[in-house]
Amino acid sequence: MAKELKGLTKRSVNYSQWYNELVVKADLAEQSPVRGCMVIKPYGYAIWEKMQRALDDMFKETGHENAYFPLLIPKSYLSKEAEHVEGFAKECAVVTHYRLKNAEDGSGIIVDPAAKLEEELIIRPTSETIIWSTYKKWINSYRDLPILCNQWANVMRWEMRTRLFLRTSEFLWQEGHTAHATREEAEEETVKMINVYSNFAENFMAVPVVKGVKSATERFAGALDTYTIEAMMQDGKALQSGTSHFLGQNFAKAFDVQFVDKNNKMNYVWASSWGVSTRLIGALIMSHSDDNGLVLPPKLAPIQVVIVPIYRNEEQLGLINEKVSGIVAKLKSMGVSVKYDNSDNKRPGFKFAEYELKGVPVRLVMGGRDLESNTMEVMRRDTLEKETVSCDNIEAYVFNLLEEIQANIYQKALDFRTKSTRNVESYDEFKVEIEKGGFLMAHWDGTPETEELIKNETKATIRCIPLDGDKTPGKCMVTGKPSARRVMFARAY
RNA sequence: CGGAAUGUAGCGCAGUUGGUAGCGUACUACGUUCGGGACGUAGGGGUCGGGCGUUCGAAUCGCCCCAUUCCGACCA
Numbered sequence: 001m002a003k004e005l006k007g008l009t010k011r012s013v014n015y016s017q018w019y020n021e022l023v024v025k026a027d028l029a030e031q032s033p034v035r036g037c038m039v040i041k042p043y044g045y046a047i048w049e050k051m052q053r054a055l056d057d058m059f060k061e062t063g064h065e066n067a068y069f070p071l072l073i074p075k076s077y078l079s080k081e082a083e084h085v086e087g088f089a090k091e092c093a094v095v096t097h098y099r100l101k102n103a104e105d106g107s108g109i110i111v112d113p114a115a116k117l118e119e120e121l122i123i124r125p126t127s128e129t130i131i132w133s134t135y136k137k138w139i140n141s142y143r144d145l146p147i148l149c150n151q152w153a154n155v156m157r158w159e160m161r162t163r164l165f166l167r168t169s170e171f172l173w174q175e176g177h178t179a180h181a182t183r184e185e186a187e188e189e190t191v192k193m194i195n196v197y198s199n200f201a202e203n204f205m206a207v208p209v210v211k212g213v214k215s216a217t218e219r220f221a222g223a224l225d226t227y228t229i230e231a232m233m234q235d236g237k238a239l240q241s242g243t244s245h246f247l248g249q250n251f252a253k254a255f256d257v258q259f260v261d262k263n264n265k266m267n268y269v270w271a272s273s274w275g276v277s278t279r280l281i282g283a284l285i286m287s288h289s290d291d292n293g294l295v296l297p298p299k300l301a302p303i304q305v306v307i308v309p310i311y312r313n314e315e316q317l318g319l320i321n322e323k324v325s326g327i328v329a330k331l332k333s334m335g336v337s338v339k340y341d342n343s344d345n346k347r348p349g350f351k352f353a354e355y356e357l358k359g360v361p362v363r364l365v366m367g368g369r370d371l372e373s374n375t376m377e378v379m380r381r382d383t384l385e386k387e388t389v390s391c392d393n394i395e396a397y398v399f400n401l402l403e404e405i406q407a408n409i410y411q412k413a414l415d416f417r418t419k420s421t422r423n424v425e426s427y428d429e430f431k432v433e434i435e436k437g438g439f440l441m442a443h444w445d446g447t448p449e450t451e452e453l454i455k456n457e458t459k460a461t462i463r464c465i466p467l468d469g470d471k472t473p474g475k476c477m478v479t480g481k482p483s484a485r486r487v488m489f490a491r492a493y
Numbered sequence: 494c495g496g497a498a499u500g501u502a503g504c505g506c507a508g509u510u511g512g513u514a515g516c517g518u519a520c521u522a523c524g525u526u527c528g529g530g531a532c533g534u535a536g537g538g539g540u541c542g543g544g545c546g547u548u549c550g551a552a553u554c555g556c557c558c559c560a561u562u563c564c565g566a567c568c569a
Contacts, residue, residue: 014563016562016563017562017563020562031561087568090567090568091567091568126569155569157568157569159567159568159569160494160566160567160568161565161566161567161568166569167568167569171569173569220569239569240568240569241569242569243569275569276569277569278569279569310527310528311527312526312527313527344527346527346530347526347527347529347530347531348527348528348529348530349527349528349529349530349531350529350530350531351529351530352529352530353529353530354530356529365528367527367528368528369528370528377528459565493568493569
């Protein structure tokens with residue numbers, strides 16, 4: 001009874017509600033008083049920090065450097081690239097004044113009309129414009145190229161409808177902005193970074209992703225090509241988890257960024273930009289969690305191993321503390337993050353449930369019985385299986401188990417995706433199949449009109465034109481016109 | 494911005510012939526407990542989303558406003 005009261009809504013009942021409850025109950029984040037914004041709580045932020053660290057290492061390895069650009073963008077900058085402004089104009093928060101004052105009628109504090117800005121400032125929805133206005137000053141010669149900058153920042157997009165981590169008005173992300181002398185080099189960079197993202201998703205998050213190219217209508221505003229990684233959530237919907245854009249010379253032309261090449265000729269710079277956000281945390285949650293709560297991949301879990309003692313009295317706790325301290329020390333020396341929870345204000349059963357909810361990959365328990373037999377109970381979060389293991393060399397056992405869990409949850413997610421991905425041949429079949437969720441591989445004639453029609457009639461969009469996989473030509477399922485290859489359709493977040 | 498629903502203790506909720514607010518949980522103290530979300534006793538906590546109205550009397554009836562959630566349109 002008590003368990004039911006504290007439990008989660010079953011996933012099958014309402015996935016959205018389940019997701020929200022999980023985020024709040026696992027102590028990751030909560031809604032802020034400001035519409036559409038989110039408070040990321042320490043446990044949620046710890047996951048983000050782990051992600052940041054891993055990604056940042058990968059960026060450094062690929063030759064990138066971090067920098068920081070301003071939060072506020074003059075309105076005129078945003079409007080320099082026509083498609084870009086059209087894409088973002090509808091969701092920009094605007095700063096119009098720089099001072100408040102007390103109302104003369106004593107009704108409180110008001111915006112001082114005398115402090116109106118001559119030019120309004122936009123709170124960045126993305127930083128291409130402010131960065132390219134800066135790059136103009138940095139670039140004169142081919143010797144100044146390439147510029148490979150990344151920034152960790154927050155951005156704001158005034159979304160109509162928000163959802164913790166997946167879509168909030170303000171979100172944290174990283175955005176890389178690179179400038180190159182040649183088209184080839186910029187394109188190479190774009191592909192390189194989508195590969196970094198897919199490696200990160202698969203190896204750290206244990207989330208399998210489909211790499212591909214966006215159709216023209218789904219492309220980033222101002223890009224010539226948008227590469228994406230698409231993940232499948234457990235309800236069969238797709239989540240765009242990272243993008244890398246080949247921007248061509250669009251921003252260079254808009255901001256007049258030219259360089260002198262080796263032949264002393266003026267050329268516009270070629271560009272890429274790429275980003276992933278705290279949405280990845282949403283992807284993590286929706287890829288692995290079960291009705292007991294989060295399931296975190298060991299590589300990103302803030303706590304990888306939790307140890308819970310079970311004791312009848314202080315004396316027994318003392319003995320357990322002593323025994324456990326050696327194990328904790330050894331695990332830590334192996335680089336495993338361990339929490340020994342011997343707090344006496346919660347009973348063991350409560351702790352078990354709580355750490356399961358928080359997705360801690362491995363739980364070790366030591367009680368009176370174990371103390372006598374020199375064993376511990378080991379539980380793995382992904383399968384909830386329990387085993388009794390000797391304390392001798394338990395550290396190595398746990399270390400290996402963490403790796404096994406990492407691999408297992410990836411495989412589980414991959415199996416689910418494989419099972420939920422299928423070819424469809426006709427539009428009638430498509431309409432039936434899309435209701436079941438999952439990814440549908442179908443032929444498309446390549447026109448925005450057909451894409452639009454399918455979207456309006458089925459709510460499914462082209463998630464991407466996959467880079468890998470079946471490339472045999474066929475006929476569009478809607479119009480019967482020739483299709484170069486199958487593309488991937490799904491309903492998406 | 495359309496459609497639906499909901500606002501009562503930190504959280505989850507009950508509260509219809511209108512009669513002055515209660516349950517679970519959480520919290521505080523003490524004690525007993527501790528191998529899967531413990532129990533007992535005592536205690537603190539509410540301008541019932543806001544405003545106006547009807548009435549001797551409103552959480553309850555009426556009107557207006559506000560907020561949130563879900564479903565659409567928009568999007569990483």
